[in-house]
Amino acid sequence: MTSASEPPAWLADGVAALLAGPAGGDGAGRALGARAADAGLPLPELVERVLRASADHWRAGAGPDGEAAAALLDTTRALLAGVLDGYTGQNRAELRRYDHDRTAFVNDLLTGRADPGALAERAGRYGIRLSATHVVLIARAPGLTPQVVHRVDAALAARFGEGNTLTTPRGGDLVCISAGGLRGIAAELAHLLLGELGADGWQIAVGRAHPGLPGLARSLEEARGALDHAARLGFTTAVLHAADLLVFPVLLRDRDAITDLVDTVLGPLVSARGGARPYLDTLTVLFDNQGNYTATARQLHLSVRAVTYRLDRIQALTGYHPGEPTQRFTLHAAVLGARLLGWPA
Structure with a gap:
């Protein structure tokens, strides 16, 4: 030498x-x-x-x-x-060549359109075994530049080892494929984004662990769905786990049924003075605060008496009250459905 x-x-x-x-x-x-x-x-x-x-x-x-x-x-x-x-x-x-090749590989990997044999050969360059279990994470933020993604990718590889993570930009998001069972990956990604982008403006969604090539696409869709549902529901939690949000795909799977539920349970609020929005907001904040009237009043800048009055009006108009155990679930499901559908707009 x-x-x-x-x-x-x-x-x-x-x-x-x-x-x-x-x-x-x-x-x-x-x-x-x-x-x-x-x-x-x-x-x-x-x-x-x-x-x-x-x-x-x-x-x-x-x-x-x-x-x-x-x-x-x-x-x-x-x-x-x-x-x-x-x-x-x-x-x-x-x-640039490396970035292009890796981005093309991840796209083929997550769409499943490439030949499996050729895909398996390309996967070996990145330490990925297509038969193994993987988790897909998506980070969404306006400041995700290629330079930020490069630094995050290098930091994750240094923390968890080459071949255990693969990070690349995709459609304006950061997509990270991690080996199934890798502990702390979401927390580490959040820590890195905090250092790169500050505390606000970004959100991470974690799909569930699934085996094989179809499992990658499924985990990706779960993570993407979690981000989409969070945006529609106004959830601001920094790290979302698709496993915690499984009820929302279920609600939307039968759109006619959830629309009927919303119209039946909440429809009478439209006729109230001021429309349905103040009452829907009150129920939303109440459920977000686990039924705590004081916390709800504080968040809405109302008195506890005003919150109680609104809930009584909801019962008078709809026949449902969140304080009734047998009615709470139906009312909560209707409120979530309304947020998903953008009702009453």
């Missing part, structure tokens, strides 16, 4: 040729830097080797006079600038 003190022959020869020619080498320095990037030379080592090759060239006959030394130094500066430009440009191009 070539040591750091002995530049490889192609680098030493390239530097010598460029130093002997015009300053900058007409782009040859960039080509040399790109080759160094492809060879995997770390940047500090590349700089050290260019300078050492320049010193060797000097010893070989550049001469001791000051004019020759200044000329060599100028040429070396131009050469080094070109080499570094080529090196960083090649790394950027490689990163």
